Amino acid sequence: MYVQFSVGDDGYVDGLSAAHNLALDPSLPYLTEMTQDEFDYFFNRSHLFYVDNGVLTDDQKEFVIKAQQAKKHVKAYLVDPCGHIVDIQHVPEDETDRYIIEPIPEGVVNPRWDGEKWVSGEVVDPPTVEELQQENERLKKENEVNAMAVMELAEIMLNGGGK
Structure with missing residues (x-):
């Protein structure tokens, strides 16, 4: 199976996805292949894995990285002139000029970009x-x-x- 993953600022795996077909997730820059048993091992210990010289390892098992996206991708929001979300995509980090990459805060309902921050016609408090x-x-x-x-x-x- 194909396994995609990302690595956090601390150098350890912080996100992963697996599929039997090659349906790439642009937010996960690394790609490797594993058997189901290898994936089960990796999944249960993913927080211990890091990348070292083109290899995904936890110092006990190693998986060769098959591919790495050249650019890091980020979640980006395309908004209309009123600031309402039109589309959500993962775009290369250096190609975000026409997108909003600021995350939407929790509790914001019906988000709208006001040019500086996400606002809402209504913020729902529990x-x-x-x-x-x-x-x-x-x-x-x-x-x-x-x-x-x-x-x-x-x-x-x-x-x-x-x-």
Whole structure:
């Protein structure tokens, strides 16, 4: 199987993907081949693997790197004139001038680029425990009212439709 991976600033593997066909992920610059057993070993110890002289190793096993993309790719957002996302791609790090490469912060809903940062028409904060408890009580009461209405309707239907 083909295995693609990336290496973090610390020199160790920090991302990986495997497939039986050669469907390249541009965000993972290194490519090697492994058997299923070798991949299982690598997957369970990937945080211990690093690249050394064209070889992926953990000092116990070695895998020859078959290919390495010449340029590092990054996740990039193409936006329209209003700042809304039109497309998401992985592009070479040095070809990002028409893209936004700033990650979208957590909690931003319906992201839009304002020219300097990601903004949102709405930032969703998770509900508080108190708000959840209040909503739970409201739903319980609503459920009780609905159950009573169903019982009344069933009684009417069993008694001949109220005639």
